[in-house]
Amino acid sequence: MSKNEPITQINAMAQAPEEQPKQKSRRGVEWFAENGIFVFTAVLILSAAIFVDGFASLQNITDVFHRAAPIGIVAVGMTFVVISGNYLDLSVVAQVATAAVIMIAVSNEYGYFAAVLAAMLAALIYAIVNGVAVGYFKANAVIVTLSTTYVGLGLLRLLSGGSIFFGPPDGALAQFGAGKLGPVPYSALVLVAMTLILAFVLNRTNFGFTVRSFGINERATRLGGTNTGLVIIGAFLVTSLSAMIAGFVLAAFSNTAVSAMSTGYDFQALAAIIVGGTSVFGGKGSVLRTLLGVIFVSVLSNVLVLLNIGFGYQQMALGVLIALAVTVDALARRAGKK
Amino acid sequence: MAAVVEAKNITKAFGGVKAVDDVTVSVEAGEIHAVVGENGAGKSTLMRILSGIEFPDSGQVMVEGKEIENSAKDSIDAGISLVHQELSLVPEMTVAENIYLGGFPTSAGFTKRKEMKKFAQETLDEIGVQVDIDERISRLSVALRQFVEIARAIARKPKVLILDEPTASLTPAETDYLLSMLERLAKQGLAIIYISHRIPEVFRLCHNVTILRDGKLVYVSEIKKTTPQEVINQMVGRELKLDLESRRDAKPGDVVLSAVGIKAPGVNDVDLEVRAGEIVGLGGLVGAGRTELIRAIIGADNKTAGNVHITVDGKRQQITSYMSAMRNGVAYVPEERRVDGLAMTMSVTDNVYLPNRKDLAASGVINPAKAAKVAKELADRVGLRPPEIKREAGQYSGGNQQKIVIAKWLHKRPSFVVLDEPTRGVDVGAKAEIHRLVKELADQGTAVLVVSSDLPELLELSDVIHVVRDGKIMGTLDGAKADEKQVMGLAAGEKLVEA
Amino acid sequence: MTQQDTIQLGGGELSLWGKIKLTIARRTEGRGVALLAIILTVALLTEPLVFTAYQVTLGRIALIGLVALGLTAVILMGQLDLSVASTLAASGVVLAIIPDLTLGIIAALLTGLLVGAINAFGVAIIGINSFIWTLGMLFFLRGVALVISNEAPVKLTNADAGIAFGQPLIGPITPRILIFILVFIAIQVFVSRVKMGREFYAVGGNPQAAKDAGIPVKRRIFTGFMISGFVSALAGVINTLERTAADPIAGSTVLLASFAAAIIGGNYLKGGRGSIVGTLIGAGALGVLQVTLTLSGVQVPVQQIFIGLVLLLAVTTDPNNLRAVLSSIRSARSSRVKVQKPASEPNKSTAS
């Protein structure tokens, strides 16, 4: 590149944009919206450890991890769809069940390798159907994934006959499902590994970059030379593969599989993502936040069970939590705008 | 006769730049008053102040001698009706409903449909537009929507009607009709403020003309006492402050871009060539079809016909989509940088990274250090201030944002660069830097296509100027010899002043 | 200068056929009508019982469609309400736990209005995306229903009144069908004839223009969500009365079916486009489809696949989406057609 002599001359003319000093209170709200989840999670865990008997036991830590693992794996994957600005993938319900049933039913007959291949094929099909309809036809993601849920569950039930499938009690899968490293079950290690991998993909790869920038500004991303349709398919593919792994983990943990086993995973995963502070407007958010959201929701459920509080109250608490999380975010955005 | 509406000593500044500077305009009943000026001369801002959408920093607006509060509602109540340049209709409601949007006649909450339709029909009859009042707006042509907008303004029984470039989207026949309609309305006692760049229209229609330039009022005259030539002179009117030394010696090479028979919405069968090392300027008025033309050429919008080829290193490639344009070294600096150009909540580095992913991270994994290094280099090269590449793009001023948009394309060493209004809303210093960058690119052998409504800019930069009107190239001028009047004359529909 | 009195910009006089075509083109329910026609034809050929026992079919349509009608009011404004099914369940339980029937009905309906108001508060005042805010409400109300019902079905104190409620009133028309028709008429009149309802289209179609024209956008959002909440609660009341008991986990199939009905009926999720008639047609198509499939004894998984495919088709064949896809295909194809033209023409120029 040639040297830029004229620059110095012009520099003098250019005005530096004045930085507006932020008010303290506004900063407070923004800081809270940014980091609130860390504080909340820490406070919840600390107070539970102090006030709830048995919470801090090693066994209970294992239980919390068991609670968090499958839903967490779904949620960290679904974060990609949410960050791309497409609300959620309802069809994870069908995908998790499909993967679990395939894992046990197919591996019983043809071995693990064939099972994994078959499950990956299923994940790929889901991703392509969802991604093409949303990315190329610009159809609403909620309705598209709702219809693939119908079709997917219908197919699964038709093909599996609705039976419950068992793995051999001492098969590799069952051993993995029961295995622990200290108090940490292998499934939680999978969750941590998935979080790290997906955080890397989202923050450090070209693909993750386009997912984020698509969520912030679709048109600028397209004009930056991105095939935005492919980005959407990719986001759905990450979600589908995560749902597949969640299905494996779930199948390993219970060593059984049935088509109804993942009911409610769609909205539960989304709830964890929102509680973690990922914005449904797209762009803002991270996989790590989702992990925190999952931990927060799991710890909360765990504490409520330890206190022998009914299931109804747990659902109410989740609803209030979502409202609080988004309200703080909204107030912060408003403060930031002024 | 007393003035119906009077704007006294209006001043309004945006971020230190005076968009309107001490302007006074007054219009009498039955008068059609033209307000003309180049793009960005301050006409639209003045009209927004008149209609209460913007508040002036100083000065006052009087209607029939009474000062009005500055709010949209007060303006409407006082009898000022603005026909927006951007359409503000609800697409899925009917014509009649849009005419009465927000003010349907009702009884006990129920819309009095018959009455509403009758009123709407009367209004449309009054302006002589035949359109099915039960039709939904989304199914109407842009021209029809424009007439519905006018009907909506008329339905408020205004004393003053302001029209901002009403003929931009109309065919000659429709324009013809609109003008005679306005004459009729004026004869009935309506005061009309007519904003347009189109000089023939102004001369056919208006009684008086006010000319704004750079926010200042420079000329007021009865139309009978002036000539089109004089009006154009006054619009352009500034001293030729073009520093001739700042013009470069163009040494055009081979044809890089060749577009043949391009048709698209708003573009009517255009051929265009740009050579290596050459800057081609597209002049013309807002709405002439320039943006549509370049977007169709590079595939950012769909075209309906035509071929585009790019020749790089002797290889001739067809451009079928924006992706293929990108692959062949096309760089596009869009007009709407907030919507199309930048991800405002991403850092400078990320914005620079966006189009350079393949190059900066061939393996697909981002190397933050490398990305930061490139971003830093580019920020220095375009003179970003402050050169903090971790800052969010949205926190920079307009000029610096535009520098980021340009910077992100420089790393790839593009073979063909398209810039759409590269210095709109940009301060003087940044403008000079951007001009320098554009020339530098051309000197390095890049083919450059610039769309600009800023005549001095167009003349300074371009080796060749095409003037676009109604989606067609109306004339081609040699950039070194052309002057502002020639460009404006072609753009506004006058014959070439000096052939 | 030619002096014209009028300018003709529209289509001009139309033949009868032209008028019919115009009417069809103006409506948004096209796909819904086509789907309904196909389903009716298939039903007529395979299961004529769908028509002879029309009161049953109507009952099913009312079951699916009632909630969808309220939902449409919200969708017209470009918002979503995920809490409809939980509202239905919670208001049903509220009705059942109150011994006095009249009081129970009033309390249940007030619950719906309250839920609607809270939903609107989050969306219009705090400014939160309605999808997320009502998702929170979905969980919260589900919890409420479980808690106040003690996690078990609650029997109506006055079961006889419930059974009487399920009996046909006029001919084969049960109160459910009658209420459904009345609600349909009410909301249809509201959004097509009443100023306030008509402005829903403006709020959904061009919020800025609505605001500029002095329409109180926030108040309209409140009205819409309260309609949705009220109608969901009404559905909960009807279900609880007809079944003589309230189920705290009721409505599991309602949420998705009512969205499906609205979408098939041509309602645009971004707002501003669609109609209550469309929702009725969508509910009709879905209801007839379900009854036909039930009667022909098709396995439930096959029914699910079928409904899923219909929905996928409905959402991907939105005219706007199709037009966008086709136009980019056409654009790519146009490049491959060689342009033949003479070397020079007036009005056109080739640079340097």
Added chain:
Amino acid sequence: MATNKEKKEAKMRKSRLFLAPAAMLAASALVLTGCAAEEEAATDTSTDSSSDSDSSADAGDDTLEVYALLPQGNDQPYGTTYLPPMQAKADELGINLTITNSEYDGDKQASECEVAVAAQPDGIILWPALADTIRPCLEAANNAGIPVWITNADVNPEDADLTYGYSGTDSYGQGAASAEMMCELADGAEIGVIQINGLSGNSVATLRGNGFAETIAAECPNVSILAEQPGDWNKDDSQIAASEMLTAVGIENVQGLYAADDTMVAGGIAALEARGENVEDYFITSIGNTFLGNPLVIDGKLDGTVFQSSSWDGENAVTGIYRAITGETSLGRDDDASVLYMPNPKVTIDNATDPEVAPEW
């Protein structure tokens, strides 16, 4: 006028666009209904002509039309093994079955009931999705003169008069039987147990739970229920819930575990094993004797379960409606033949391998 022509063409293009999906829909509709008919034919190999898709009741000969309104089917393990014996029995008796699945949605089942009544079949088999909500359905069937036979889960006592009979288990009784075994195991000792229920709000879950809790309270007050949580009929959910309950009440206070079915008890056992506990030291009972539960009984991990036979259930539903149609039973439950209680033998390690309690699902 060229523009008019263009418009026309555009419109035709639009209508073609419109027709394409419509045609696809129609095609897929036909294919799918065709498939369904074929499937029906495939399952009905044992009989000659009972699978004619003509569903009108007055088909002439002795083919009987029966609607079976079930809340589950191929989507649940029990329903999956319930259906084939039911179909086989129907074929044997010359009955053409139309089966629905309401997925435990009471409103949907009510609507299906209306459809069934309108079809005027010879009889209706009803498995209530929600016992409290089916009275209107029964009344409608009665008014239409269609006999209704209840299967799997009985109606409330006050509604029994509207049915022709019942075959199946006694969900409350199953919970009670499981409680009785728990009482025997405790043998008068003061012990604490934890209870895992089915899906919250589900009526079988409620009945079994009440049956267990009330029987314990009445017969062996020495056994105290320390905590209860739903396990959602899932092994994974119940394992977590069980483990958390153990933490909550302190594992040292727990000597027993009850779960509302074998799948969930397997989760509870897994929770104990995961803590390194010797499962044989705990008193554990459940309901089902399924493929999952039976081996646990044989291994000595599950101390007692209550056998539930899906094939008996399915077969006897058809036997019952056949009795009702042929006049063997009449409205109300006055006849001896009107109630067929599924033998619900308690299964322990002593009889776990007997052929009569061989697991079926």
